[in-house]
Amino acid sequence: MPSRPHITVDDLRIGYGTRVLMEHTTFQVERGTIFAILGGSGCGKSSLLRHLIGLERQQAGRIDIDGVGEPSQYEGVPPFGVLFQSGALFSSLTLAENLWLPLNRWTPMRGATAHELVQAKLDLVGLGAFAEYLPGEISGGMKKRAGVARALVLEADLLFFDEPSAGLDPISAVELDQLIITLSRDLGITVVIVTHELPSIFLVADNCIVLDKAAKGIVAQGDPRKLRDESEIPFVHAFFTRSSYDVTANPGG
Amino acid sequence: MSVALRTDREGGHATLVPTGSFDLSHATEVTQAVSDAEASLNGCRSVDVDLTQLDRIDGAGAVLLARLLDRLEADGRQASVKGDNPEATRLIALYRERRTILPAPQIRTTNPLTRIGAVVAQLPGKANDAFDFIGRCAVAIPKAAVTPRSVDWRSLPSLMQEIGADALPVTSAANLVVGIIIGLLGISELGRFGANSYVPELVVVAHFRELGPLVTAIVVAGRSGAGLASKMATMKVSEEIDALRSMGFDPVRWLVLPRCLALAVTVPLLTWVGDLLALVGGLVATVVMTDMTPHAYMEGTLKAITASNLLTGLIKAPFLALAIGLIACGQGLLTRGGAAAVGARTTTAVVLAIFSTIVISALFTLFFALMGA
Numbered sequence: 033m034p035s036r037p038h039i040t041v042d043d044l045r046i047g048y049g050t051r052v053l054m055e056h057t058t059f060q061v062e063r064g065t066i067f068a069i070l071g072g073s074g075c076g077k078s079s080l081l082r083h084l085i086g087l088e089r090q091q092a093g094r095i096d097i098d099g100v101g102e103p104s105q106y107e108g109v110p111p112f113g114v115l116f117q118s119g120a121l122f123s124s125l126t127l128a129e130n131l132w133l134p135l136n137r138w139t140p141m142r143g144a145t146a147h148e149l150v151q152a153k154l155d156l157v158g159l160g161a162f163a164e165y166l167p168g169e170i171s172g173g174m175k176k177r178a179g180v181a182r183a184l185v186l187e188a189d190l191l192f193f194d195e196p197s198a199g200l201d202p203i204s205a206v207e208l209d210q211l212i213i214t215l216s217r218d219l220g221i222t223v224v225i226v227t228h229e230l231p232s233i234f235l236v237a238d239n240c241i242v243l244d245k246a247a248k249g250i251v252a253q254g255d256p257r258k259l260r261d262e263s264e265i266p267f268v269h270a271f272f273t274r275s276s277y278d279v280t281a282n283p284g285g
Numbered sequence: 286m287s288v289a290l291r292t293d294r295e296g297g298h299a300t301l302v303p304t305g306s307f308d309l310s311h312a313t314e315v316t317q318a319v320s321d322a323e324a325s326l327n328g329c330r331s332v333d334v335d336l337t338q339l340d341r342i343d344g345a346g347a348v349l350l351a352r353l354l355d356r357l358e359a360d361g362r363q364a365s366v367k368g369d370n371p372e373a374t375r376l377i378a379l380y381r382e383r384r385t386i387l388p389a390p391q392i393r394t395t396n397p398l399t400r401i402g403a404v405v406a407q408l409p410g411k412a413n414d415a416f417d418f419i420g421r422c423a424v425a426i427p428k429a430a431v432t433p434r435s436v437d438w439r440s441l442p443s444l445m446q447e448i449g450a451d452a453l454p455v456t457s458a459a460n461l462v463v464g465i466i467i468g469l470l471g472i473s474e475l476g477r478f479g480a481n482s483y484v485p486e487l488v489v490v491a492h493f494r495e496l497g498p499l500v501t502a503i504v505v506a507g508r509s510g511a512g513l514a515s516k517m518a519t520m521k522v523s524e525e526i527d528a529l530r531s532m533g534f535d536p537v538r539w540l541v542l543p544r545c546l547a548l549a550v551t552v553p554l555l556t557w558v559g560d561l562l563a564l565v566g567g568l569v570a571t572v573v574m575t576d577m578t579p580h581a582y583m584e585g586t587l588k589a590i591t592a593s594n595l596l597t598g599l600i601k602a603p604f605l606a607l608a609i610g611l612i613a614c615g616q617g618l619l620t621r622g623g624a625a626a627v628g629a630r631t632t633t634a635v636v637l638a639i640f641s642t643i644v645i646s647a648l649f650t651l652f653f654a655l656m657g658a
């Protein structure tokens with residue numbers, strides 16, 4: 033494994049307008065690992081992700097993706113696949129067309145081969161039979177899975193998943209976790225994942241950061257299993273043991 | 286890095302040896318190599334794929350190899366993966382495992398007669414939807430009277446502002462121009478008989494009775510109809526309407542009623558202002574093009590303005606307004622799907638609203654003609 037981290041975030045400050053969500057945020061994501069971003073609802077996990085993929089400019093600090101540089105400056109073949117929290121499928125296109133779109137834009141693949149690749153990705157997330165459905169005609173969990181399939185279609189070596197297993201039944205959620213593990217272990221893909229599902233965190237994540245709205249930044253980082261067993265910080269402890277320091281008690285806003 | 290799929294044959298057994306990068310950026314070459322290798326497998330009973338010499342593989346390469354193995358097995362051959370490459374082996378296995386066997390796709394009928402039939406078959410359903418909606422609106426009025434709090438009265442002033450006041454410049458301009466047109470038309474036709482003095486009457490009769498309400502309604506249908514329909518459609522697709530329902534609101538009472546009311550109040554006012562501007566338009570045209578004095582024109586106009594001329598026009602306006610409101614809101618609420626459906630519904634709503642305005646206007650004219658008014 034090369035020693036250079038896949039993502040380097042250095043003294044980052046992000047926010048909207050004059051409102052600061054997070055500051056002095058520093059962390060690294062090693063290549064080929066699964067990295068979890070944890071924290072209460074509304075603490076800025078999705079916002080951090082939007083900055084990491086370059087949709088938003090940070091107020092201060094540095095984000096560097098290995099081989100890409102500053103993500104907001106990057107142009108060309110997308111160096112990463114993204115699953116948005118809402119799925120963000122194109123509502124006027126069928127699932128197959130949703131997957132076909134990036135393939136058609138960025139690769140010379142056409143006809144039967146493209147169809148085969150698209151179909152295989154949909155099969156992978158268990159949606160093989162729904163290729164011709166419109167996003168409006170499938171369930172919320174299915175939209176999530178279709179979003180995962182679309183994120184995989186360009187075979188990028190970096191994936192960002194915003195709450196992939198939210199809204200999935202336990203079996204589909206475990207299947208998705210297994211898929212993520214396979215992608216990371218066998219293909220060496222780096223996966224950055226926002227999730228609230230504790231079982232999934234302990235199963236898949238090699239490393240994590242825990243964000244807190246009040247602290248405006250990272251309150252803990254490391255191996256989630258270690259944090260669960262050893263962390264002294266009440267918020268972190270409560271988060272991992274689902275105890276009374278209720279993280280959902282202060283809803284976002 | 287070149288991509289190849291070598292075939293080593295020993296009698297009925299073959300070993301396929303992929304070399305190079307089996308990934309998305311080489312997928313075209315991989316597809317070619319796979320189909321070439323497949324063609325050379327005639328007469329083989331068993332096939333092994335040896336993954337040891339593979340430089341790189343990703344999901345795309347794994348899919349292409351997995352489907353090759355699937356096809357070989359479907360042909361009744363033994364196919365397996367060997368070689369010390371656990372990552373690639375697992376990946377190919379994953380794609381083989383999670384494969385959906387699809388039923389053969391249904392061929393869509395493109396026979397034009399079938400399509401016409403299908404469209405016609407939808408008509409009763411659509412008419413039914415429309416009547417159902419009108420029925421729900423009709424029921425909503427007494428219910429709203431009983432429980433006034435089920436109507437969003439607070440939005441009424443801002444709706445009247447949006448639908449009425451903000452539309453004033455454009456409806457006024459349209460009416461002014463139509464007034465000028467009628468004036469010019471009158472001068473050129475009546476002038477041939479030396480009857481220019483009848484131009485004021487022509488402007489009053491044509492505009493007050495027919496064109497005024499129609500022009501105003503068409504402009505409102507295009508402007509506010511589109512606005513209302515897209516707003517309602519967006520609320521529908523983003524589940525806001527469902528959320529309202531779940532909280533015990535009737536969307537017809539809460540949303541549709543105030544909008545229709547705002548239209549029914551403001552469109553007659555817009556029509557009335559439009560009538561005045563049409564008179565100005567006719568006056569300008571006549572005074573500029575003929576030797577009639579403004580004073581003479583006004584006198585002619587005042588003589589022509591009778592209660593009958595004014596009322597036959599103004600009485601239509603609220604009905605046209607209601608039609609616009611019901612169509613725009615009804616179409617909006619029928620939306621299903623995502624963002625694209627919003628656009629399609631808005632288009633349908635505007636087209637239907639404009640068309641029905643014209644038809645309703647014509648029906649009124651027919652009615653008044655039969656009544657001899």
Ligand SMILES: Nc1ncnc2c1ncn2[C@@H]1O[C@H](COP(=O)(O)OP(=O)(O)OP(=O)(O)O)[C@@H](O)[C@H]1O
Pocket residue numbers: 048053071072073074075076077078079080117284285
């Ligand atoms: N486009 C925006 N403009 C202004 N503020 C925003 C915007 N997007 C998010 N915010 C604010 O940033 C904060 C964090 O939002 P974010 O979506 O990142 O939360 P989150 O941690 O992903 O929460 P959840 O777990 O509920 O998805 C929220 O308080 C929100 O109000």
Ligand SMILES: [Mg+2]
Pocket residue numbers: 077078079117194
């Ligand atoms: Mg979020």
